[in-house]
Structure formats: C-alpha cells, structure tokens
Amino acid sequence: MHIWAEYGTFFREFRRHFRDTGSVLPSGLFLARALTTELRKPRAPARILEVGPGTGSVTQQILRHLLPGDRFDAVELNGHFVALLQRRFDRDWEFRSRRSQVRLIHSAVEDLAGEAQYDFIISGLPFNNFPASLVREVFQVYDRLLRPGGTLSYYEYALVRQLKTPFVDRSERRRLFRVGRLVNRYIRAYQVRRERVLVNVPPAIVRHLKLKPATEFAPLARG
Ligand SMILES: C[S@@+](CC[C@H](N)C(=O)[O-])C[C@H]1O[C@@H](n2cnc3c(N)ncnc32)[C@H](O)[C@@H]1O
Known part of the structure; x- marks a missing residue:
C-alpha cells in the first residue's frame, strides 16, 4: 500500500x-518493530491477537514474524479500516502470502468471547483517549483472553498525560488522572520490559506485561 494513501485514510x-x-x-x-519484539524471540507456534490494527502498519510486522503453525486474529472496530485491511489481504503480497x-x-x-485463547496480545488502543471505565474493561478482557505466561504488548505516547493535564478542564483532568492511576497499577504489577521509541511521531513507550504467570501445565503453543 502506498504510504500517502495509508496516511490519508488514517x-x-x-x-x-x-x-x-x-x-x-x-x-x-520503529514503533511497529518494538511492538513485535516478543514474536521475534525463539518460540513455539502460537495464537496472536492484534487489537486495533488500523491501516496495518503493525499488522505488517506481525505477518513478517509469523511462524508456520501460528494463528493470527486482528480485531478492529472501525469498518473503514476493516475494508482497507481486507483489500490489503487481497492485493499486497506480504499480506496475501499469510x-x-x-x-x-x-x-x-x-465483545470477543472466550478465555485463555492467546499467547500474545499486541494492542494499538489509545488508552489515554478512553474513559477510565473502558480502560479497566479492556485490561480485564486482555486478562481473560491471555493464556498463562502470555504477553500483552502495547504502547503509549511519551508523557502524553502530563503534557495534556495543564491545558484541559477539570473533568478531563480527572479522567486523565484515573486512566493514569489504572494503567500504572498494571505496569507496577505486571510489566516485564519496556522500550522507548524516540524515532516516532510522537515518541512512544512500548510496554510488555505478563498478566498471569506461566503454569507448569500450560504449554505456550496449542492449536
Ligand atoms: C491509535 S490507532 C492504532 C492503529 C495501528 N495499530 C497503528 O499503530 O498504526 C487505534 C486503533 O484502534 C481501533 N480501536 C479503537 N477502539 C477499539 C476497540 N474497542 N476494539 C477494537 N479496535 C478499536 C481504532 O479504530 C484504530 O484503528
């Protein structure tokens, strides 16, 4: 897909x-690559979920690191993005081949059903735009969908809450505070690694979280 067409749609x-x-x-x-570092480690075939693929910049990186036997679901809310991705899967070689x-x-x-389905969740959701109640719900859904030992990778733009806070009204400040408190709780409890991505507009931080420990009897790769 041509980069300007992708930027225009986005x-x-x-x-x-x-x-x-x-x-x-x-x-x-660079951000798309940082989000997919967990997939590049030696691993068994796995189930992967991408949340909010948009125009597919992270999707493309995930596809590059799929192993034979991996199964990859991409869930997108916006019908225009879904139609665009569908076209990419029909026409772009890298997409079509997988x-x-x-x-x-x-x-x-x-709205996704099921429990303990995925070894990797790669999330593109803009938590800092959401009400705190939705952020809480999404983290609960990730917790439900991840297998023991599975990894959630997501990003946030560096310092976005701190930079916004002085310029917004009280209710927005309260929302940002609540989102920050909630996300920080997850980070403190479950983050295993983070990466700063300075070469991105705007610069971002990628976080990798293990929401539940691996259990002895839960192999990472199941069909
Ligand atoms: C910040 S964009 C990220 C797009 C792409 N992953 C990227 O990095 O360029 C957020 C994406 O999440 C999608 N989205 C927002 N809320 C969602 C939800 N509740 N479920 C699934 N997708 C959602 C949006 O439509 C959009 O495509």
Missing part, C-alpha cells in the same frame, strides 16, 4: 473518530 478516520483512532498518523516502522493464518474480525475487542 488522518480521515482520525477526524471522524478522534477518540477511538487516537493519533494523526499510523505507527512508524492470509490462510489470519482472521480479520470486525468488532470491539470488549
């Missing part, structure tokens, strides 16, 4: 759905 959806799209541009290459391993789901992640 920007249009940002204007239409500011809260859920969350940024003006899709993630750059099509049989991928399921594209048009839905909110909160």
Whole structure:
C-alpha cells in the first residue's frame, strides 16, 4: 500500500473518530518493530491477537514474524479500516502470502468471547483517549483472553498525560488522572520490559506485561 494513501485514510478516520483512532498518523516502522519484539524471540507456534490494527502498519510486522503453525486474529472496530485491511489481504503480497493464518474480525475487542485463547496480545488502543471505565474493561478482557505466561504488548505516547493535564478542564483532568492511576497499577504489577521509541511521531513507550504467570501445565503453543 502506498504510504500517502495509508496516511490519508488514517488522518480521515482520525477526524471522524478522534477518540477511538487516537493519533494523526499510523505507527512508524520503529514503533511497529518494538511492538513485535516478543514474536521475534525463539518460540513455539502460537495464537496472536492484534487489537486495533488500523491501516496495518503493525499488522505488517506481525505477518513478517509469523511462524508456520501460528494463528493470527486482528480485531478492529472501525469498518473503514476493516475494508482497507481486507483489500490489503487481497492485493499486497506480504499480506496475501499469510492470509490462510489470519482472521480479520470486525468488532470491539470488549465483545470477543472466550478465555485463555492467546499467547500474545499486541494492542494499538489509545488508552489515554478512553474513559477510565473502558480502560479497566479492556485490561480485564486482555486478562481473560491471555493464556498463562502470555504477553500483552502495547504502547503509549511519551508523557502524553502530563503534557495534556495543564491545558484541559477539570473533568478531563480527572479522567486523565484515573486512566493514569489504572494503567500504572498494571505496569507496577505486571510489566516485564519496556522500550522507548524516540524515532516516532510522537515518541512512544512500548510496554510488555505478563498478566498471569506461566503454569507448569500450560504449554505456550496449542492449536
Ligand atoms: C491509535 S490507532 C492504532 C492503529 C495501528 N495499530 C497503528 O499503530 O498504526 C487505534 C486503533 O484502534 C481501533 N480501536 C479503537 N477502539 C477499539 C476497540 N474497542 N476494539 C477494537 N479496535 C478499536 C481504532 O479504530 C484504530 O484503528
């Protein structure tokens, strides 16, 4: 897909759905690569979930690191992005070559059913735009969907809450405070690694969390 077409679509959806799209541009290459470092480690075939693939910049990196036997679900709320991704899976070689391993789901992640389904969740959701209640719900859903020992990788833009806070009204300040408190609780309890990605607009921090420990009898790879 041509980069300007991708940026154009992303920007249009940002204007239409500011809260859920969350940024003006899709993630750059360095950010997409940092989000997929866990997939590049030696590992068995796994089940992978991408949440909020947008125009597919992170999806492309995930596809590059799929192993034979991996199964990859991508869940996207915005129908325009789903249609665009569908076209990429029909036309772009890198996408088409892995099509049989991928399921594209048009839905909110909160509505996905099931328990302990995924070894890796890679989330592009803009938590800092969401009400605290939705952030809490999404983390609970990730907890439900991850297998023991599985990894959640997500990013946030560096210092976004701190930079915004002085310029917003009281209710927005309260929302940002609540989101920060909630996310920080998860970070303190479960973060295993973080990476700063300075070469991105804006700079970002990628966080890798293990929400529940591996159990002896829960192999990472199941069909
Ligand atoms: C910040 S963009 C990230 C897009 C892409 N991953 C990237 O890094 O360029 C957030 C994406 O999450 C999607 N999204 C927002 N809320 C969602 C939800 N509840 N369930 C699934 N997708 C959602 C948006 O439509 C958008 O595509």
